[in-house]
Amino acid sequence: MIPGASAFTLTLSCPDQPGIVHAVSGGLVAAGGNITESQQYGSPETGSFFMRVDFTAPGTEAQVQEALAPVAAAFGMDWQLHPAGAPVRTLIMVSKSGHCLNDLLFRQRAGTLNIDVPAIVSNHRDLAELAAFYGIPFHHIPVTPDTKEDAEHQLRTLIQDLDIELVVLARYMQILSNELCRDLSGRAINIHHSFLPSFKGARPYHQAHARGVKLIGATAHYVTSDLDEGPIIEQEVIRVDHSRSAPQLAALGSDVEGRTLSKAVQWHAEHRVLLDGKRTIVFN
Structure with missing residues (x-):
């Protein structure tokens, strides 16, 4: 982990469409984030897309949320950001x-x-x-x-x-x-x-x-x-x-x-x- 960075877990779901992974990655880059694990799945039955990302970033939780908010709004995401390791x-x-x-x-x-x-x-x-x-x-x-x-x-x-x-x-x-x-x-x-x-x-x-x-x-x-x-x-x-x-x-x-x-x-x-x-x- 980069010194001074904190670990987070992002989970999200939204209607499936092209460009979601690219947009999320871009939002994390904007927050100075470094992805350590990423998993995603598109449900053919419901047409929904699901994603879970572990990453580190130098900013606070609020700063990371601010960087990701425009991406979430653009794709109509239901999303949560969790500090990694919090019981x-x-x-x-x-x-x-x-x-x-x-x-x-x-x-x-x-x-x-x-x-x-x-x-x-x-x-x-x-x-x-x-x-x-x-x-x-x-x-x-x-x-x-x-x-x-x-x-x-x-x-x-x-x-x-x-x-x-x-x-x-x-x-x-x-x-x-x-x-x-x-x-x-x-x-x-x-x-x-x-x-x-x-x-x-x-x-x-x-x-x-x-x-x-x-x-x-x-x-x-x-x-x-x-x-x-x-x-x-x-x-x-x-x-x-x-x-x-x-x-x-x-x-x-x-x-x-x-x-x-x-x-x-x-x-x-x-x-x-x-x-x-x-x-x-x-x-x-």
Whole structure:
């Protein structure tokens, strides 16, 4: 890196047309920028263009934005500029299962997951000790049909007060309201077992075992008002056979869920995921 320069990540989407890459490169040159990584994709289905650029520049973030603004306006871009390496402020929501939460917090503490977790929210108290082990404030917000509206109000207040950028549902076993899903569009990630929709409801791994499945896995996706049908960020599967018991399937599934969710959160935190309607473009 040039002495005195700062690192940035630029992400953008716009209607696809000739000259976009040239114009963006020119804007970065005008800002004194040096591109270190660039990825782009034109979607034939939606006619949209997507781009992610890592670069360094000697100016401030405001100066870089000023240099890029005319380019963005000319091409009708939806764009974001992020200081590279800035941790994403993340609120994690859980219920009783702690494997995904522990995986996220372990990776964050190890320095491989670039998030800052100022709070953990749960509708149960089971994981309060795990939160305390990692030194993160634990907020118990119980949810019943009568208290659901108040619980979401408390959650909204936390998100606003703590300047939360990303919400992660790490096996949070409550359905968010349609309104909250819309408000968190593109910044809330959920994890579920890939048996859906074939094995809905309780004890999915036991249902899968009873049906003799040969593949188990997990899917991480953005939260939408359509339950478990949001844009998919990452999926992973592993092969199993008849010798595996239902508890063994559940243990294997827990490992897959943790890895899959962590990958999705990592890619989001590195600004590698862009929305393309009901799909995602993942520059990984």
